[in-house]
Amino acid sequence: MQLIDPNHPxxxxxxxxxxxxxxxxxxxxxxALWGDPFWAVLAAGAGAxxxxxxxxxxxxxxAAEEKAAVEDKTAEPAETQDAxxxxx
Numbered sequence: 001m002q003l004i005d006p007n008h009p010x011x012x013x014x015x016x017x018x019x020x021x022x023x024x025x026x027x028x029x030x031x032a033l034w035g036d037p038f039w040a041v042l043a044a045g046a047g048a049x050x051x052x053x054x055x056x057x058x059x060x061x062x063a064a065e066e067k068a069a070v071e072d073k074t075a076e077p078a079e080t081q082d083a084x085x086x087x088x
Contacts, residue, residue, distance in 0.1 A: 004053045007061055017054035024050055 004011075011017055024047030031040035 002053075004050060006053055006058050011054060011058070012060070017050075017058065020054060021047055021051045 024043055028040050028043040028047060031037075031043055
C-alpha cells in the first residue's frame with residue numbers, strides 16, 4: 001500500500017520533497033522537546049517513510065510521458081468534438 005504518490009505533479013520539485021521530509025523530522029523534535037515520545041515516534045516514522053518514497057526511491061517521470069498524460073486529460077471526448085452545436 002502506497003501512502004504517497006511520488007508521480008503527483010506537486011512532488012516534481014526537489015525543494016518540495018525536501019521540505020516535506022524536513023517538516024516531519026522537525027515536528028519529531030518538537031514532540032520530543034514537549035515530552036511526548038508517542039507522537040515523536042509517529043512523526044519520525046512519517047518522516048522516514050516520506051524520505052524513502054520522496055528522496056531515496058523517487059524516479060522522475062519522463063517529460064514525454066507527462067506531456068502525453070496532460071494532453072489526454074485536457075482533450076475533449078470524441079463525441080463532444082463532432083456533435084453539432086445548438087445555439088437556439
